[in-house]
Every structure is written in structure tokens, then in C-alpha cells.
Amino acid sequence: MLKLRNIHKQYSDRTVLNGIDLDAKKGEVVTLIGPSGTGKTTLLRTINLLEVPLEGKIEIDDLSLEAPNLSKNDKLALRRKTAMVFQQYNLFKNETVFQNVVQPQLLVKKRSKIEAHQIAIEALKQVGMQDYLKSYPSQLSGGQQQRVSIARALALNPEVILFDEPTSALDPELSQEVLTAIRKVKQAGITIILATHEMRFAEEISDQVVFMEKGIIVENGTPEQIFHHPQKQRTQAFLKHYVQLPSIKTVDASSRFSSIKKIKVV
Amino acid sequence: MNQKIFLSDFWNIWTVVPQTLFLSLLILLLSIILGTGLTLLRQSQNRLTRIIYRIYISYFRGVPLLIHLLVFYYALPPIVKLFSDHLNLHVDTLHLNPIYAVLISYTLYAASFLSEIIRSSFKSVGKDQLEAAAALGYTKYQQFFAIKLPQALTDAIPKILNYYTLLIRQLSLAFLVSVVDIFAKSKLESADNFYYIESFLAAALVYWILCIALTLLFSNYEKYLRRFERSNAA
Amino acid sequence: MTFSVVLNTFVQLFKGVPVTLTFIIFAWILGSSLSILVTAGRLSQHQWLRAILTVYVSFIRSVPIVLQLFLVYYGLPLVVKLSLGIDLSSVSKMLFCVITFTLYYGAYLSEILRPSYLTVSAEQRDAALSMGYTPLQADIHVLIPQTLSIAIPGLGNEIINLVHQSSILFVLGTVDLMGQADTIVSNDYTSSPLLTYFCAGLIYWAIVIILNLVLSFLEVRIDKFRDLPSERSLIR
Numbered sequence A: 001m002l003k004l005r006n007i008h009k010q011y012s013d014r015t016v017l018n019g020i021d022l023d024a025k026k027g028e029v030v031t032l033i034g035p036s037g038t039g040k041t042t043l044l045r046t047i048n049l050l051e052v053p054l055e056g057k058i059e060i061d062d063l064s065l066e067a068p069n070l071s072k073n074d075k076l077a078l079r080r081k082t083a084m085v086f087q088q089y090n091l092f093k094n095e096t097v098f099q100n101v102v103q104p105q106l107l108v109k110k111r112s113k114i115e116a117h118q119i120a121i122e123a124l125k126q127v128g129m130q131d132y133l134k135s136y137p138s139q140l141s142g143g144q145q146q147r148v149s150i151a152r153a154l155a156l157n158p159e160v161i162l163f164d165e166p167t168s169a170l171d172p173e174l175s176q177e178v179l180t181a182i183r184k185v186k187q188a189g190i191t192i193i194l195a196t197h198e199m200r201f202a203e204e205i206s207d208q209v210v211f212m213e214k215g216i217i218v219e220n221g222t223p224e225q226i227f228h229h230p231q232k233q234r235t236q237a238f239l240k241h242y243v244q245l246p247s248i249k250t251v252d253a254s255s256r257f258s259s260i261k262k263i264k265v266v
Numbered sequence B: 001m002n003q004k005i006f007l008s009d010f011w012n013i014w015t016v017v018p019q020t021l022f023l024s025l026l027i028l029l030l031s032i033i034l035g036t037g038l039t040l041l042r043q044s045q046n047r048l049t050r051i052i053y054r055i056y057i058s059y060f061r062g063v064p065l066l067i068h069l070l071v072f073y074y075a076l077p078p079i080v081k082l083f084s085d086h087l088n089l090h091v092d093t094l095h096l097n098p099i100y101a102v103l104i105s106y107t108l109y110a111a112s113f114l115s116e117i118i119r120s121s122f123k124s125v126g127k128d129q130l131e132a133a134a135a136l137g138y139t140k141y142q143q144f145f146a147i148k149l150p151q152a153l154t155d156a157i158p159k160i161l162n163y164y165t166l167l168i169r170q171l172s173l174a175f176l177v178s179v180v181d182i183f184a185k186s187k188l189e190s191a192d193n194f195y196y197i198e199s200f201l202a203a204a205l206v207y208w209i210l211c212i213a214l215t216l217l218f219s220n221y222e223k224y225l226r227r228f229e230r231s232n233a234a
Numbered sequence C: 001m002t003f004s005v006v007l008n009t010f011v012q013l014f015k016g017v018p019v020t021l022t023f024i025i026f027a028w029i030l031g032s033s034l035s036i037l038v039t040a041g042r043l044s045q046h047q048w049l050r051a052i053l054t055v056y057v058s059f060i061r062s063v064p065i066v067l068q069l070f071l072v073y074y075g076l077p078l079v080v081k082l083s084l085g086i087d088l089s090s091v092s093k094m095l096f097c098v099i100t101f102t103l104y105y106g107a108y109l110s111e112i113l114r115p116s117y118l119t120v121s122a123e124q125r126d127a128a129l130s131m132g133y134t135p136l137q138a139d140i141h142v143l144i145p146q147t148l149s150i151a152i153p154g155l156g157n158e159i160i161n162l163v164h165q166s167s168i169l170f171v172l173g174t175v176d177l178m179g180q181a182d183t184i185v186s187n188d189y190t191s192s193p194l195l196t197y198f199c200a201g202l203i204y205w206a207i208v209i210i211l212n213l214v215l216s217f218l219e220v221r222i223d224k225f226r227d228l229p230s231e232r233s234l235i236r
Ligand SMILES: Nc1ncnc2c1ncn2[C@@H]1O[C@H](COP(=O)(O)OP(=O)(O)O)[C@@H](O)[C@H]1O
Pocket: A011, A012, A016, A034, A035, A036, A037, A038, A039, A040, A041, A042, A043
């Protein structure tokens, strides 16, 4: 369903992605792991064409694009099939929570207002943020902002949602609520490409784990294969760092969200 | 457009550049001193002092510089006369050099802005920095001179230098009281021969060159000052 | 000096206030319109346009406005006559004033708008584009509203600057507030220049205070989503 072939990307003369091939089936969760500066963010941005690759092929469903000669319409078509959740949330600061989720539907999906409102409420309910419709992003905690940005992505019904380290700007406490929201996205059957350093979560949620280093894919496979029987030495060395990570408690989503409502900022 | 006259005007105008730069610098220094004093007024515990500060700031920022200049130009001779009569100083108040009016009005005006620059620069030094110093056992005195002052200056100096280039431009109003700066010189040049455009263009060019040169100089200095901050180079 | 003298001075001076206010409104509308074009040009892809605008802004920012006023006043008629053959000698002085201030604020305001636009982080644009906004939609719905909210304190300062700088127009013999003061001083030798200029100053002060009140009221209204602290900058 998502297919990348031979993606190359350079910044000035520095190669950041050096021939990436990746396949994701519909509804699959593909997790990118690897050291910082390895090109995970760049790869995600490439799938969205926020960065145009030097060469390579990107296919989603029946849409097939060959870099680097891409028109504006190619970019729009691809972006309308994908959505991205950023490390720094990137909610529109000038809009309330509700507007953040509604406006993209009006502009991009051309939905009617009534429909967009319904879908927005639905999406915000999914991430437990339906009580903050009138808040501005600056009035929310990081975890809350990230959940809204997930709702914003969900509301567009994309084929694929790209998550770029969605919890790495958050305290462990707040990460949980975001991870719970990502589980909801998976349940909705949306294909996920996720870059993360939360190995426990990666193991739990992924169908496919991809270990990247220095712009290439070193090894990929099921979570079982990568986390418990890594073949390549580089993968083993990398994963060693994460062995002592504290286990994440799977918290019941509803109880967690209700406890957070109390600290609502007015 | 007469090129010969333009060129001769251009070179003639440069002769007043040093005194323009110097006068602006003098005003800048005086207003830094006064501005610091004002900052202290603002932080005073006394309510009346703070009110005086606020009225001062509001008045000097609320009224155009041009009017401050003219007001002091006309107010200064009677004031000086009053003092000189009382103290038997025999100052010739009829021929008081107008440069005093410029100095005083510009200093009072500029100080109202510089006090804000100085205050915000001191405020910009984070509490964490002082706490770190305190935790290391610095005395209050050491905290101020080793940490707070240097960091505040790093923040303030570029803004003060920027204000200096502004003062040079603002000094162009001094022609109203017949003090000769760059602009006044260009008016004098054209008053003789009526080649207005030539002399005004020449003056504009002088200002432009000066401003670019000073800005370059100052921004390099600022880079040097900020060398210990995180560089934003992408 | 009696009360009636003071009152008389104020009455005379107030005749100039409508002229000053009208001028300010015209200069502000034209200047900010020009500055939007200048900002768009400086952010555009056209290298030539960017270079020309950079030179223009650099010139305007380096030269005192009184000198620019004289340049336009003496230079523009010459240029127009030589290039178009139109005689501007009977045109109102106010036109030259408006042109000078429009050019001046077109440059200065773009120096506020452009950095504000650039501060609206690249991330906000990314977020919009990633969902399939067109670049134009991203500008209209996300970037420009945020640019304005960042720029508004700076723009407010510039209005006050404009009020102050309009006082220089009298050198061309205009009949604005400062022009009235100048007329009183030069026509009526019984008048006190000190009193006249001081009273004119008080009126400028009042205008600025009222403007400041209006501006801070506006700022509070649009402040709700801005998380950057606003700092009122310097008056030129
Ligand atoms: N806009 C850019 N310009 C130049 N180099 C960049 C840019 N963005 C990322 N890089 C470089 O590309 C490499 C990959 O970065 P990134 O994709 O962010 O890695 P990761 O997300 O895996 O940490 C890094 O070395 C980074 O310095």
C-alpha cells in the first residue's frame, strides 16, 4: 500500500538518505528506530514531500510519484493521502483546538462545516480532548497538544499517518497519554509510520520494525526478530543501550484522561 | 544634475562628519548615565519617585524630539540668565551657543529610551545564572560584577550601538537651531548656489555610507560579544 | 502671561490637529500597504526584486527623514519633468509629504513584517503543508494571522513614530499642528516661542497617550494566542 523505492536525499553535498526501500501494508504499523541524525525525520518528511528526494519512487495506493521532478499537484495529491504528527506538535497557534481540527477539513477535504464539526468532535473524543475545544495551544500541556495534533491528523482520514518522535518532547508521564492515542489510530486501521525511541512501545505496537543507520536500512523485520533476534551487529549494539529502559505501564486510557481534565487551564 | 557640484558637496560634507559623530557620541554617553539613573528611579521603593519616573518617560517619549529641541532652545537662555544673575557669573545669555540646547534636549530624550534598554538588559539575565553563582558561594557583589553586569552588557551594547546610528540621523534636526551636522552642512552648501538636489543627494550618500559602515562594524562586534551563545548558523 | 494668551495659543494650534491627523491616516494606510508589497517582494523567489528592495530599504533606513523629505520635494518634480514632461510646481506640498512618508514607512514597516513572518516558525508551515494545504492556504490561514499578531506591537510603535515624525513637515510650510506653531511664532512677534512650542508639545503628548490607550486595548484583544512576550521597541 505504501511503497518506497531507492529514496536518496542530500543536504548540500551530505547524503542523508542513501537508497531507502520500504513497504507497508494497509493498516500496518512500521516503526523506524536508530540513532539520532540517522535520517528518520528526513525519511518521514520525504514521504510527505516536505523534502523532495534527489531520486526515488513513492507509491501510495494508485498514486505513484517519481522524484525529483514533481509538480505542485503531485505534492498536494500525496499530502492529501498522508498526515504528519510532529515532535513539537506544530498546532496552529492562532487557532483554538476546535479550529485546528476543523479548518484542515474545510480547506483540504472541502467538507461542509456541519460534517467537519461532527468529525472534529469525534476525532477529539478519540484522543480524549473533547473538553478543550476553545483552548488555544499555548494553554495546553505538551501531551494535550500532541493528542490534538493526532486528532487533527485523524480527522483528515489519511491513508497513512507519519509520526516523528511524537513523545520525545514530553515527560514520561505525558508520553503515556499520547501513546494511548496512537493505539487508537492503529485500531482505526490507519497505516502508521512511526519514528521513536520508545522501544517498549515499538515492540508492542509494531508489525514491522526498521533499524536505520546513517541513511540506510540496516535491518528490518517483525518486532520479535529485531528486538529479540537481531541479525546484524549494528542492530545489536544499538539495542543494548535500551535494555535498561524502564517498562512502560499500559495505563487505562479513560482513567488517565479523566484525571488530566482536572488540570484544565482556563 | 551637475556632477561637479555634487562631488564638491560630497567632499565638503565629509568635513562635518567627525563633529557629527562626536556630538552624537557625547549625547549617547550622557544619556547612558542619565538613563541608568532613571532605571534606579524606577526601581525605587518610594512611590513618588516612581511616579516622577513615569511622567518623565511619558513626557519625553510622548513629545516629538523636534519640540524638545525648540523648547530647550528658547528656555535655556532665560534659565541660564536667572542663574548667572544670581551668582554673578556674567554669562552672555544672548549669544548662548545653541549646541547646549541640542545636548540637553537630546540627552533628556535619549535617556528615556536608553533607560528602557538598560532595564530590560538587566532583566534578561536569568535568575538561574545568579542562583548558580550563589550556589558556588559568590557574594552578592561578585554575582553582580562577575555574572550580572557582563551578561547585561552583552545584551545592551548592541542595542545601544544601534541607538547611536539612530542619534546620528536624529541630529539632522539640529539645523533648526543652526548647529551644523551632516544635513545642516548640505543645506548650507546649497544655500549659496541653489543646487539643492546635488547637495541633498551628496548628504544622503554620506549618511548611507556612514550607516552601512557603522552597522557592519557594530554587527561584527556583536558577533564577538555573543560568541559564547549558541550559534544559530544552520 | 495670562490665561487668555495660553487659551488663544491652544485655539490656534488646534486648527492644525485635523491636518496632522488626516496626514497620519493617509500616510499610515499608504505606508502599510506599500510595506505589505515590499515584504512580499523581499520574501519572493525573484532575486532581482529582492536585491532592489534590499537596496531601497537600506537607503531609507540610513537617511534622516527630513533629508528624504527635501529629496522628494526638490527631486521628484525634476525627475517627473524630465521623464514625463509634467510640471509639478503647482501641486500641493502635502502630496510630497505623503509620498515621502509612504516610501519611508513602506520600508520601515517591512522591517517589522518580514522578521515577524520569518519568526512564525517553519514548523507551522510544515504542519499546514503536510496536511495538504496549498502554500497560499498556509499563508492566508496560518502564517499571515500569526505574523500580524507578532508584528502588532511593533506596528503600534510605528504609528506613534509617525505622529512624531509628521512634526517635521512644517519645514515645507504645511499647516499641520507643528506648522501652526511655526506660523504663530513667525507671524506674531508678541507671541512666546517657548510657550507656543511647549503647548504644541502638550497636544502631541495627548495624541500619543490616546493612541497608546487604543493600541494597548487592541493588543489585549488579539493577545490571546500569542505566546511570545511583546516588547515595545524604540521610537526613532
Ligand atoms: N535542513 C537540513 N539541512 C541540512 N542538514 C540537515 C537538515 N535536516 C537534517 N539534516 C541532517 O540530516 C541528518 C539526518 O537528520 P534527521 O533526519 O533529523 O535524523 P533523525 O531524525 O534520525 O535524528 C542529520 O545529520 C542532520 O544534521
